[in-house]
Amino acid sequence: MKERMDPEIERILKTVAPAPAPIGLRERILKGIPTGRRTKSLTTPLIRFALIGCSAFLAADIVTDALIGKIQKDRIQALVGYTAQHRESPALPLPGEGLFDSWPERLLIDRMSLLAYGKAPRRTWHDIRNMKALWEEYDGN
């Protein structure tokens, strides 16, 4: 609860003038602000320089590496004769239909079975390596 003050004291207090701020205090406070900011800041110019430098270096690294890698890859592929054109060649695991006509009569076979078989997935090296039954049939031979 607010206590009511003596009116005499209030009168005396009204006659008292506030003392001015000490000379130079304002300047001192304003001067100290950047130092405070610097102290409270998360990064320093050195850190900022390091981060920007690293980013630039990384970007240059990645771009140069990609460019050189591409040039080297093309050169090596040209050397071994491994080109995109080869990859695009269609794989035809079954002989052309016309071939059957040249087979001797005794070899005329169940074309439906053959065509159905031709639609089965291709067996690559990895498929063969993962054939568990192969090792059973191979049986150490």
Next chain:
Amino acid sequence: MGINVHKVMVKVLVILAILTTAVLTVRAVLNYTMGRKLEAALRKAKADGFLLSGFDMTPACAETDNGASLWKAAEALIVLPKDKERTASVKAIESLFDGSPVDPESRKLLSDWVAKNRKVIELIDEASSMVCFRYDTSERPLFAKAYPDPIKLLHAARLLAIHALLRADETTWQEGLAGCRQGMRFFKNLADADASVLIMGLTAVADLKMLVAGFNRIVQGRDMDTADLVALMKEFDAGAWRNKFARFIRVERVFGLEWGLARIAGDPEVLEARSFPGRAWERGRDWLIRPLLKWEVRRNFKMSLEIDKLLLLPYYEQREVYDRLVAHRIMDLRPVFMKEATLEAMMLTTKAGLACKIYRNMNGRYPDHLEALVPSIVDELPVDPFTGKPLVYRFAGDEVLVYSVGSNGRDDGGRETYQITQLVMEKDDDWAWREKVR
């Protein structure tokens, strides 16, 4: 306090950024230098005449000359043996090696199995006379190519060997022998004309061994004309076979190179072929370790060029040089060389056995020693691929035997084991040709 933690984190971040930059810079430099070295190694190999691509290793083959076309049809039609038939077929092949007879019940099962596959046998017979064998005619890298089904090839070899034996018993031995020879020609063609990887080579070795064993069983004890025997001897050229087999290992080298280069390039086909998941993660990892991959591809490639020097050596020399050059630094090829040597041993003993039969035709008796065959019947004394010494030749009871002492280098009295389970077999490790003396 809170501000301090943030500051520490920023400092850690900066240190990490500097470290990452340093690591990636070193990686980029290594990636460049390793790439240069790989390129230089490939360029040198090419200049030295080594083939670097599966495309270069696959000769042209017209579709009408291609035995693979007929094999594909056989592959589609072959009826694989059911449980009992399979057991009987495996036992029948084992009996070729240990000399035991096939019981009547198994014989009936096998006859039925052969009858179901009559068309397949005809197709393979026809394919054996074709000049080339190209299963996948597309120009894909070796790791993406399609290959014949090795399980079906193994069953086909059993089928042909059993069919030949049944024919020899039920019709004439000449017909049985013709079946074996056609089968052997088929599997030699398979080795000869396609850019086939090593796994196919090992299958071909196993297939040929079954057929050579079947051939021996039919020939043993038969009276045959000298002219026929001379013609048959030509089928067993172990040196020529070693040349063919060397091709599989050369193809394997190119396979490894193509695979490695595709992995370096981040080829999705290679990534897909790998069994573990996380493709995006894998791609990132492969990018990071690319210099290491380049180093590994170059190292393996150079090592496989070293192996090339010993491909045509006999096994007893191969083993020594291989151990000195590359053992434990690259895929272990010693079991491969050993298995190939067993087939060579079978071919050499069969050839020597046929030569003994010729000698008997000429002189009325078997020779006292193998030297007697040189030079009138064979050009040189047959040498055991496992020891470098002449094959063992001796009379035992009512039998005459020619044999190689096998991987253990020890005379096991001509006893042989069908299954090879280790690099040096402990016992019964001879590869023999035998015949009853009459």
